[in-house]
Amino acid sequence: MAKVKSLADLKKIKEELHAKMDLREKSNDPEAQVQIKVGMATCGIASGAKEVMEFLIEATAKRGINSIVTQTGCMGYCYAEPTIEVTMPGKEPVVFGDVDLKKADEVIEKYIKQGELVDGIIPVNYKTIDNN
Amino acid sequence: MKDLSMHIMDIIQNSVRAEASLVELKITESMKEDLFSISIKDNGFGMSDEVLAKAIDPFFTTRTTRKVGLGLSLLKQNAEMTGGKMEISSKEGVGTELEAVFSHKHLDRPSLGDIAGTMVLLVGANPEMDFLYQHITDEGEYVFDTKEVKEVLDGMPISDPNIMQYLKEMIKENLNTILYR
Numbered sequence: 001m002a003k004v005k006s007l008a009d010l011k012k013i014k015e016e017l018h019a020k021m022d023l024r025e026k027s028n029d030p031e032a033q034v035q036i037k038v039g040m041a042t043c044g045i046a047s048g049a050k051e052v053m054e055f056l057i058e059a060t061a062k063r064g065i066n067s068i069v070t071q072t073g074c075m076g077y078c079y080a081e082p083t084i085e086v087t088m089p090g091k092e093p094v095v096f097g098d099v100d101l102k103k104a105d106e107v108i109e110k111y112i113k114q115g116e117l118v119d120g121i122i123p124v125n126y127k128t129i130d131n132n
Numbered sequence: 133m134k135d136l137s138m139h140i141m142d143i144i145q146n147s148v149r150a151e152a153s154l155v156e157l158k159i160t161e162s163m164k165e166d167l168f169s170i171s172i173k174d175n176g177f178g179m180s181d182e183v184l185a186k187a188i189d190p191f192f193t194t195r196t197t198r199k200v201g202l203g204l205s206l207l208k209q210n211a212e213m214t215g216g217k218m219e220i221s222s223k224e225g226v227g228t229e230l231e232a233v234f235s236h237k238h239l240d241r242p243s244l245g246d247i248a249g250t251m252v253l254l255v256g257a258n259p260e261m262d263f264l265y266q267h268i269t270d271e272g273e274y275v276f277d278t279k280e281v282k283e284v285l286d287g288m289p290i291s292d293p294n295i296m297q298y299l300k301e302m303i304k305e306n307l308n309t310i311l312y313r
Contacts, residue, residue, distance in 0.1 A: 004298045005305045007284045013298070014285070020294055040257075041195075042203040045142045046133050050246075053253060061293035071257040073149065074195060 034067040034112055035087040036060070041074035047081035048100065055101050056084070059108055067112075077122055086111060095122040133206060135245025136170065142203045143172055143230060144254055150176025152227065154262045157251075159244070161236060161269045161311075168216075168234040168241060179222040187220060207232050214238035244311075248303035251276060255299065256291040265303075272310040276303055 080097025152174035186192040193201030208218040214235040222228040265276040
């Protein structure tokens with residue numbers, strides 16, 4: 001990767017970036033994208049969500065997975081942070097808990113690439129206790 | 133929180149939730165004056181006096197998913213552990229401003245951590261927002277302004293993984309010239 005020290009350098013490598021992006025944009029139908037949301041509230045950040053999000057952005061791009069990685073707030077599963085929600089095209093979202101880098105890699109390789117379920121799924125019918 | 137960049141990431145999430153379009157982060161470090169200050173200002177929807185009064189209470193939150201709100205109280209506690217302080221002001225419809233002051237040389241002051249990675253993640257995850265990050269030390273000053281970056285990118289998405297990687301390197305390179313080693 002060329003060194004970018006200033007905005008002038010960034011301007012210079014724009015063409016190179018454009019070429020890389022064109023390849024990806026050809027398959028940029030949002031309906032066909034895997035959507036990954038990373039829980040980035042205090043609980044998530046303190047548990048390592050930043051590293052997990054960085055890994056997911058880099059790994060999905062490198063492995064050619066048509067995906068969008070975004071952040072979300074606390075999903076209420078503070079005990080299981082870092083949490084990620086993965087929505088495969090045409091499927092219901094699945095929330096994974098206790099996602100470290102190893103688990104994130106497993107989610108990409110097994111769930112996203114092959115459609116196999118992996119350990120750590122937080123059931124959708126799980127409800128936090130409401131004392132009100 | 134492991135380091136101050138994580139606190140910054142956490143506090144700016146509040147600005148994201150407050151639908152701010154601009155977040156200004158200013159870090160001022162001075163070994164000479166034994167000062168490490170973090171100032172975050174947004175133009176989000178702000179807080180009422182009533183909410184502001186309770187904002188640093190760890191058992192108060194405006195969220196409904198859980199009953200604690202630890203972000204601000206953790207930062208305040210961290211600042212106070214070094215003999216510093218945290219102040220927050222807000223006006224509904226105008227925005228919120230926060231400043232946390234630490235003793236630079238105090239043993240309990242967490243390190244800054246990966247601020248370049250933090251900024252780039254915030255920018256990539258919120259491409260519609262603008263961020264102005266200013267870092268001042270005794271050695272000099274660096275300013276990262278997403279408005280300028282977007283102008284250079286000329287319509288290319290700032291959230292693209294390759295662009296994010298370049299921006300992270302750019303921030304790191306520039307900070308290396310002004311940060312203490």
